[in-house]
Amino acid sequence: MFAKVGGSVVSMRQFVRLALLAAVISASLPGAAAATIEGSEQCGRCHTTIYQSWKDSVHADALENENFLLAFRATQETGDAALAKLCLQCHAPVTELNGDGELLYHLTWEGVNCDICHSVSAMKQTKTGFEPVLKPGDVKYGPFKDAVPDAHEVQGTEIHTQSEMCAWCHQYTNPEGTPILATWSEWKKSKAAENGLTCQSCHMGEATANATDPRLDRDPGAKINLHAAPGGHSLDQLHKALSVSLRPKRDGDKLDVEITVTNKGAGHAVPTGMPGRRVVMTTELRVVGGETHETTRIFGKTLETAKGELITRDRDYFTAGVRLKTDTTIQPDERRKVLFHYQVPARATAILTVKMFYEHTYSGSVGEKDRINFLSQKRTIRPIR
Numbered sequence: 001m002f003a004k005v006g007g008s009v010v011s012m013r014q015f016v017r018l019a020l021l022a023a024v025i026s027a028s029l030p031g032a033a034a035a036t037i038e039g040s041e042q043c044g045r046c047h048t049t050i051y052q053s054w055k056d057s058v059h060a061d062a063l064e065n066e067n068f069l070l071a072f073r074a075t076q077e078t079g080d081a082a083l084a085k086l087c088l089q090c091h092a093p094v095t096e097l098n099g100d101g102e103l104l105y106h107l108t109w110e111g112v113n114c115d116i117c118h119s120v121s122a123m124k125q126t127k128t129g130f131e132p133v134l135k136p137g138d139v140k141y142g143p144f145k146d147a148v149p150d151a152h153e154v155q156g157t158e159i160h161t162q163s164e165m166c167a168w169c170h171q172y173t174n175p176e177g178t179p180i181l182a183t184w185s186e187w188k189k190s191k192a193a194e195n196g197l198t199c200q201s202c203h204m205g206e207a208t209a210n211a212t213d214p215r216l217d218r219d220p221g222a223k224i225n226l227h228a229a230p231g232g233h234s235l236d237q238l239h240k241a242l243s244v245s246l247r248p249k250r251d252g253d254k255l256d257v258e259i260t261v262t263n264k265g266a267g268h269a270v271p272t273g274m275p276g277r278r279v280v281m282t283t284e285l286r287v288v289g290g291e292t293h294e295t296t297r298i299f300g301k302t303l304e305t306a307k308g309e310l311i312t313r314d315r316d317y318f319t320a321g322v323r324l325k326t327d328t329t330i331q332p333d334e335r336r337k338v339l340f341h342y343q344v345p346a347r348a349t350a351i352l353t354v355k356m357f358y359e360h361t362y363s364g365s366v367g368e369k370d371r372i373n374f375l376s377q378k379r380t381i382r383p384i385r
Contacts, residue, residue, distance in 0.1 A: 094108055097134065284353045290348055305322060
């Protein structure tokens with residue numbers, strides 16, 4: 001894929017790198033006059049620990065992520081301005097205020113920055129998802145109602161303690177009624193929701209730390225919410241979410257293996273979010289001195305266009321007429337049993353290896369995807385004597 005820059009044709013990946021360079025240069029540009037959102041570095045002058053946590057997060061990287069930029073630039077090339085705007089609502093939400101659809105300003109490149117979330121005073125549910133009520137200015141909105149900082153006013157809100165705060169970008173139903181992003185609605189039906197656990201409970205856990213630089217204000221017992229907000233690409237989160245148990249059973253030359261995949265810790269389906277994400281389970285049964293049997297099972301969603309064509313690129317999930325074709329995701333609290341049947345000589349020893357991978361294919365190309373091996377189990381199946 002190629003793009004034209006200043007009369008020269010460059011590859012799309014070169015174009016993305018030029019865009020990232022432009023982001024660095026744009027640091028000297030203040031941003032549109034209409035934007036009253038503060039830059040995160042300003043927040044970091046006092047909220048040092050929180051700022052550092054956010055800076056390494058996927059929220060901070062929401063716009064600079066190379067895979068997103070590839071999809072976004074391809075979307076722009078189609079001339080679909082409405083779709084491009086929809087992308088930026090979550091990957092660069094400050095554009096809702098500064099109108100920077102061309103990504104010219106440093107503030108825009110902060111992705112989901114501090115002040116955009118702390119300017120949310122309420123959330124409205126709409127036909128397609130959720131829409132924030134933004135009130136940028138001297139008053140910062142957050143979960144604590146008893147905070148009394150010196151640098152600005154604070155107003156405690158319920159929304160910052162609720163999952164609806166995250167649903168702004170993690171729940172989207174297209175105009176035809178197909179849920180494209182369904183993390184919030186999956187959570188809503190879970191035991192986690194019944195038990196009062198929110199998105200923040202798992203993705204913004206508490207830690208003992210100072211909310212502000214201790215040189216300004218020290219409170220040894222202070223608690224803050226961590227702002228790294230790890231998700232599906234986090235090994236730690238994947239380990240918490242799924243477990244696998246193996247149960248082989250022999251009967252003469254027949255070997256049956258029951259594998260149970262349990263969503264033990266995620267308050268939503270696994271995988272969740274972009275339909276291009278999936279969990280892949282591979283099994284290898286190696287008969288000592290004999291054959292090797294390999295199988296693959298995929299847990300995820302497939303969506304298709306209005307014409308019935310399978311969608312494989314992230315940017316196409318948000319086009320008109322998209323509908324759900326299959327859904328094999330592991331739902332919250334679900335125990336999914338998968339059975340395998342083999343012919344193995346009764347006196348033969350077999351080695352069973354099961355691996356779980358988290359994958360995200362962005363562009364439809366097999367060579368351009370994230371792949372994380374987050375679980376591996378091996379079992380020796382003894383012969384029948």
